[in-house]
Amino acid sequence: MECKQQFKWLILAMICPLIAGAPSSMSKRDSSCPKENLNITGGTFVLSKGYSHGSLLRYICPNGYYPSVQSRLCQDGHWTSKTKSRKTPECKKITCPNPRVFENGEVIPYKDKHYVNDTTTYSCHSDYMFRGSADRVCKPNGKWSGNTPICGRDSDHCPDPGVPPGSSRTGNMFNLDDKVTYRCESLLTLIGSKVRVCLDGGQWSGTEPQCYAGFTYDTPEEASEAFSSSLKSNLAVSQQYEKEDQQGKKITMDQGGKLDIYIAVDASESIDQKNFENAKTTIKMLIDKISYYPVSPNYEILIFATDVTPIITMRDFKNNEDARNLMNIFKALDDFNYESRGDKTGTNIAKLYTAILGSMKIEELNNAMTFSETQHIVILFTDGQANMGGNPRPKVEQIKHLVTKNVPMREKNLDLYVFGVGNDVNQEDINGLVSQRDQEKYFFKLKDLTEVQEINDCHALKKQKQTQLQ
Ligand SMILES: *[C@@H]1O[C@H](CO)[C@@H](O)[C@H](O)[C@H]1NC(C)=O
Numbered sequence: 446m447e448c449k450q451q452f453k454w455l456i457l458a459m460i461c462p463l464i465a466g467a468p469s470s471m472s473k474r475d476s477s478c479p480k481e482n483l484n485i486t487g488g489t490f491v492l493s494k495g496y497s498h499g500s501l502l503r504y505i506c507p508n509g510y511y512p513s514v515q516s517r518l519c520q521d522g523h524w525t526s527k528t529k530s531r532k533t534p535e536c537k538k539i540t541c542p543n544p545r546v547f548e549n550g551e552v553i554p555y556k557d558k559h560y561v562n563d564t565t566t567y568s569c570h571s572d573y574m575f576r577g578s579a580d581r582v583c584k585p586n587g588k589w590s591g592n593t594p595i596c597g598r599d600s601d602h603c604p605d606p607g608v609p610p611g612s613s614r615t616g617n618m619f620n621l622d623d624k625v626t627y628r629c630e631s632l633l634t635l636i637g638s639k640v641r642v643c644l645d646g647g648q649w650s651g652t653e654p655q656c657y658a659g660f661t662y663d664t665p666e667e668a669s670e671a672f673s674s675s676l677k678s679n680l681a682v683s684q685q686y687e688k689e690d691q692q693g694k695k696i697t698m699d700q701g702g703k704l705d706i707y708i709a710v711d712a713s714e715s716i717d718q719k720n721f722e723n724a725k726t727t728i729k730m731l732i733d734k735i736s737y738y739p740v741s742p743n744y745e746i747l748i749f750a751t752d753v754t755p756i757i758t759m760r761d762f763k764n765n766e767d768a769r770n771l772m773n774i775f776k777a778l779d780d781f782n783y784e785s786r787g788d789k790t791g792t793n794i795a796k797l798y799t800a801i802l803g804s805m806k807i808e809e810l811n812n813a814m815t816f817s818e819t820q821h822i823v824i825l826f827t828d829g830q831a832n833m834g835g836n837p838r839p840k841v842e843q844i845k846h847l848v849t850k851n852v853p854m855r856e857k858n859l860d861l862y863v864f865g866v867g868n869d870v871n872q873e874d875i876n877g878l879v880s881q882r883d884q885e886k887y888f889f890k891l892k893d894l895t896e897v898q899e900i901n902d903c904h905a906l907k908k909q910k911q912t913q914l915q
């Protein structure tokens with residue numbers, strides 16, 4: 446129980462159900478699917494509803510392996526799959542991105558491929574200073590443990606930004622306004638900042654890039670830790686400003702109330718009823734989590750699929766005392782049932798951001814001064830790529846423009862987070878929907894329910910116990 450309390454926050458893990466469930470269809474058919482040719486080489490599979498219509502087949506591979514096809518869905522007598530391949534599915538070995546991109550030093554051992562549990566050790570040539578992790582282990586989620594090792598001279602205005610595994614960098618000058626550009630090896634997607642600029646304060650703009658394969662995930666601990674620390678610093682920035690008291694001592698003032706948080710949850714096709722309930726629980730837990738901070742945010746909560754359904758709008762929240770009561774919000778969430786979503790099961794992310802943009806415009810019209818001083822946080826949970834409504838990126842650009850007015854100082858007034866769940870998440874697309882600055886991570890890619898259940902028992906989380914949220 447105590448464990449549950451402490452890590453209530455990790456309920457984020459519970460958004461994983463967003464992809465885990467069998468996609469459902471409103472229509473009742475009973476054309477079942479064939480039982481043949483479903484095997485996966487080196488693994489097994491489970492079925493959510495046997496061989497009947499709407500059943501989800503999920504492939505399971507042993508530790509250190511990933512399935513070349515993640516799942517199949519029984520639809521109208523056929524097993525469909527998002528991965529277009531005629532080959533028999535197989536369990537493939539998980540590899541970590543190439544560490545030999547490391548510059549001005551040595552990586553041992555020298556190997557072509559690095560599999561789960563393989564270790565590497567890094568050291569610098571003389572005259573170079575070492576930063577980062579000297580020993581790294583390839584983890585089961587396709588990432589190296591620790592931090593990017595860097596050998597730099599650190600004689601320029603900014604420190605050597607390094608070359609993260611699997612990437613290559615152009616730009617070897619690290620003085621003010623110098624730019625470095627990264628790309629990832631083929632088949633890997635760059636998460637984070639493609640271009641970084643050496644800033645006044647001796648720091649690089651943006652977030653260190655990471656190269657993700659399709660099978661690379663953030664563990665719930667990684668996501669939780671990074672999101673918590675980001676949220677914590679952003680909440681701190683938004684709610685406090687320093688002022689000198691009469692004795693000239695600096696005191697921290699609470700701005701109070703100038704924090705608008707937009708939470709949006711995907712309710713599109715692949716969420717079944719049970720997981721839909723879990724998604725609602727996630728929102729409650731997130732709000733509950735934020736209530737531990739000394740802030741009093743305003744909320745807008747949206748559920749979206751083909752259309753966008755507000756549970757509460759920003760204006761209602763601010764205007765209506767009843768609506769502001771969190772218990773009433775929770776009740777409104779409870780009252781929003783699976784059927785309310787209807788049969789419209791697309792993923793219209795553009796429409797979602799349009800709705801948020803609309804609400805923000807209303808807030809600005811209502812009080813432009815307050816709006817300009819407000820911290821705006823947008824948190825999107827989605828299990829798939831936008832499949833209708835067009836590219837959401839222009840809408841996000843409009844939101845950025847509305848909040849920041851292209852004034853660099855105001856950039857910190859907007860934080861855009863995305864939690865992507867499962868294989869269908871198009872990482873490259875989502876990279877354009879999140880903030881990229883201050884060394885913080887704004888996009889999280891989580892795996893699925895089965896993986897998460899394994900760590901829900903708290904064991905993996907003990908380490909964080911002391912540091913989280915206190
Ligand atoms: C598929 O796997 C099952 C259980 O391991 C086995 O009995 C069956 O013969 C396999 N089918 C094929 C076509 O390989």
Ligand SMILES: *[C@@H]1O[C@H](CO)[C@@H](O)[C@H](O)[C@H]1NC(C)=O
Pocket residue numbers: 508509510561562
């Ligand atoms: C990696 O090491 C851990 C701990 O020793 C072990 O439980 C796990 O099975 C190993 N994984 C692989 C893929 O070898």
